[in-house]
Amino acid sequence: MKAAINKNPFASLGDKIFLRLYLSQTISLLGDAFTWVGIALLAFQFGGKHSAVILSTALTLRVTAFIIFGPYAGVLADRIDRKKILYITHFVRMGIVACLPFITAAWQIYFLIFLLNIFNAFFTPAYRAAIPLAIKNKNNYSSGIALSNATDQLLSVLGPGLAGVVAVWLGARQIFFVDAASFIIAAVFILTLPSLLLEKARPEISVEPRIWQDISKGTRLLFANKAVRFALFIELVAAMAGAQILVNTVGYIEGQLHLTGRQYGYVMAAFGLGATIAAFVSGNFDKSKNRIASLLVGGGLVCVSIAFGNFLAFIPLLVLWLIAGFAQTLAETPTQILIAEQVPVEEHGKVYGAHFAWSHLWWAFAYPVAGFTGLYFQNREFLIGAVLSIALFFLIIAIFYRKVTATTEIVVPNPSTTLPI
DSSP: OOOOOOSOTTGGGGSHHHHHHHHHHHHHHHHHHHHHHHHHHHHHHHHGGGHHHHHHHHHHHHHHHHHHHHHHHHHHHHHSOHHHHHHHHHHHHHHHHHHGGGOOSHHHHHHHHHHHHHHHHHHHHHHHHHHHHHOSSGGGHHHHHHHHHHHHHHHHHHHHHHHHHHHHHHOTTTHHHHHHHHHHHHHHHHHTSOSOOSSSOOOOOOSOOOHHHHHHHHHHHHHHSHHHHHHHHHHHHHHHHHHHHHHHHHHIIIIISOOOHHHHHHHHHHHHHHHHHHHHHHTTOOSHHHHHHHHHHHHHHHHHHHHTGGGOOHHHHHHHHHHHHHHHHHHHHHHHHHHHHHSOGGGHHHHHHHHHHHHHHHHHHHHHHHHHHHHHSTTSHHHHHHHHHHHHHHHHHHHHGGGOOTTOOOOOOOGGGOOOO
8 A cells, every 4th residue: 555645744743742752853963963063172172183083083983883783773673662762862872971071081082972872873763663653644654754854954054053152152061961951851752752662562572582683684674675775775875975075075175275164164054954955855755666766866966966076166066065965865865764664564673773774884984985085086086986976876776776666565554553642
C-alpha cells in the first residue's frame, strides 16, 4: 500500500506525541550548536593558531564514535523502550557537557567529545525510529521526517550565531552551562511521552541476546532494499562533495579571496539555508520514483556546484553554496524516508542504527580526501573534488540504478501500533 502525503510541511505537528518529540529534538540541536561553538573557543584558548588541529581531531573522534556505536544503538532501539533511551542519553549528555567548563588540556576535550558522541550515537537511531510511531496519520510520515531534517539544517545556521552572542555575554566556558540546561529541558519533553515507543511490547528474552546478529541484520536490511541501497550510495557522493565545502571553504575565503571570518560565516550560512529549503521540499515527494529523482538531481547538482568554487568571487560563491546546500540535502534526505516506508516497522531501530553508522563512515572517508585536495591542490581543490565526486556518481549509477524499481511496495507501520496521547 502506498502512502499519500500531506503537502503541508507542518502537518505532522498536529500529532501531539510527535510535537513533544520534535520539541525535544529542537532544543537538543540548539544545545549541540552551543557545544561546538564552546569547543571552538576552547580550542583557540589551548591551541591558538593550531586550533584547527584540535577541532579536526575532535570532529574525527565524533564520527568515529558514530561509526562504532551507531549499529549497536540501533539494535537497542528495537529491544528497549525508546523513551528510556532518549531521556537517559539526554541526562548523561547534560552531565558530560557540564564538565567541559572545567577542562584544562586539549586531551580532555578529545575524551569528553568522544564520550559525548557515544551517547549521541544512541540517541539518534532511537529518535528516528520513534518518528513513524509518534505520528498517528501515516500520510504525515514524510513531512515529519522532512521537518526534523529541516530543523536540523536551520539550527546549524542560526544556532552558532545565537551561541556566539551568548558566549560574548557569558564567556567561553560558561556557555556550556546553558548547553547543559538545554538537555534538561529537552529531557522534560521526553518524559511526557508515552511509555513505549516500540512497534509492540517485547517478550522477555530467555536466552543470550544475539546483539551482533541483530547488528548484522540491520546492515543486511539496509543493503537488501534496492531503493534504500541506491540512496545510501548517493549519500557517499554527497559526503565527498560536502566535505570539500566544510573543509576547504575557510581556506578559500581567507587565504585566496583574502576576506575575513565574517564573510566565511555568510557563505556557510547560505549553504545551511539551501539545505533547510531542500529539507522542506523533499517532504513533498510522495512516490518512490520522485525520491529516486531527488537522489539523482541532488547528487549530480552538488558535484557540479563545487566544480566552480575556485573561480568565483564572494557574492557568486554565496549563491553557489546556497545551491550546493540545497542539492546535498536533496541527495541525503530520501534515505530516511525510504527506510520509514519500505522497511518493516519492527526493524526500524536496527536499520536506522546501521544507516547512522554507514552514512558517517562515508564522511570518515570524505574528510581526509578533502584535506588532501586542500593541501596538495590549492587553488584547484574544489575542481579536483568535483571530478572525483562526479566520477563516483556515475560509477554508482552504472552499478545500482538499473536495479532500482520505482514501483517498490511501501511498507507502512500498522495504524494500530500508534500510541495514546
